[in-house]
Amino acid sequence: MAILITAASTAALVGGVATLARAYRRIEERALAQQTARLVLELMSRDLRRAGFDPTGAGLEPILAAGDHVLRIQADDDGSGAVDDRSEELVAYAFQPRDGTLSRVVGRQSMPIASGLPADGCRLAFLDAAGGALVDEGAGLDGDERAAIRRVRLRVIVRDTTETILADATGEVALRNRPWISVED
């Protein structure tokens, strides 16, 4: 009898430890997912806020490409009057829904900042001055539509293999810079 009880207790203990280990793994996954989502939002927000930084008034367009899965911005950080395409003055975000990788492309160097995202794990929405959505019909927004962008809405969703949402972070960033000709009080 004692052996049975001891065996049952041990089994329960082992099961508990296993449950505990799973719980910790889950915690780590959730924390990592949260950190990933926050990191993506933070990076994209910072880049969007400096998009079009143009201390010499060269007339930089803040957003060079905008679509459901792509965003490309430029800024003249060093005040040279030109954008150096090998530096952080030219930054792109590209999301590959098939493999769930979101990359930040600095100049010509691509660096994955999130991987394993679901197909809908990175959503970009572009809003005009009235708050209306500018819809990407497949080829990205054209020049007029990009010029009309005033805010960008970001959403990052991280799921596990069972499709359970581990992190769901959203943010909305107003563009700070537009070509000077349109700067009015």
Next chain:
Amino acid sequence: MRTQASGRAGRESGVALVTTLATIAIVLGLAAGALLTARSDLLLFRNSRDGLATYYLAHGAAVLTVAGLPAGYSFDALLHGPDGVPSTSDDGTPEASTLPAGCRAIATDDLADPDPNPANDGNRRVHLGTECDGPGGSRRRLDWVIGRSLVPSAPAALYIARPDFEFTAPVTLDGRDHRPADVPGSPTGSDPPVPAVVSPSLSEPLPLPADVVDGRGAPVAMAPAPPIDTPALGALAVAAAPPLLTGMLQGPLPTGLHLIVGDASVVGATIGEGLLIVDGDLTVEAGLDYVGVVMIRGSLRIAAGGHLLVRGSLWIEGRTPGRALSAAGPLTILHSTDGVTGADAVLALPRRATSLSQREI
């Protein structure tokens, strides 16, 4: 002698203890895990929230600093700091009163300035850096490029640098947008209204006498506003070297820049259009009807029997001793964007500072 029952009870107590301890350990572990999850989530959100709050604190500091800068031309005064002397420790420091607690701001000349002297702003463009310490030990730094607005500054129907006035006759100040041909009280302009009267000497609104009304009949309160760089405008007018007017005004004036060096008096019915600058005091003893901007660097006195009608904007610097404005005759000022724009076409009026470009660093 031990009984069988008591021996079994002793063995069962040991198993129960082990089972209980194991259960407690598991429950504690799970609880600790849940706590850790909640705590890590909380910390992430808190850091994110604090960072965002501090970002907007720094953004607000930049907005307040820019909004408090004088309407003018170059940013030399800002680069020289509150003491007005270049190459001193306060260079580039704006008025501290405009900044939220925990924030600092400093202006520096921009690299694109054709004037290599960092104490001089040759292109009406400077960098404004703001840095704020916010909640949770967060810190944010912003870099703004500021320049001048495209449109001339006309902050109110009446701008008075030194609010020292006396009214003993009807005074009407109307901040609604009038066309030059509009009758008083029936504006047809489309621009948004401006305050009836502002002064940079105030920190909060000051009620004016009850018989000073705006065009809609309501009593007027004088509102605080950043200064206008009237000395710089006066210097520009002198440099433009227009035909000087004598100090005795009467009859129609040709449209354009009207500069009077020293004091002036309106001794007969006078009409004019453009930009009228009186470098000293102006006394109105007859009727003066002007479309545009009237800038008086000294004081304005409207004598009994005189009246003044301005369709545009009236600016009084009040640099001479005594009352800056006294009206024993009727004073009517109708704000007019058309009138201000016409004056700006004659000679570029001061412009407010505005953000041209910004980033977080």
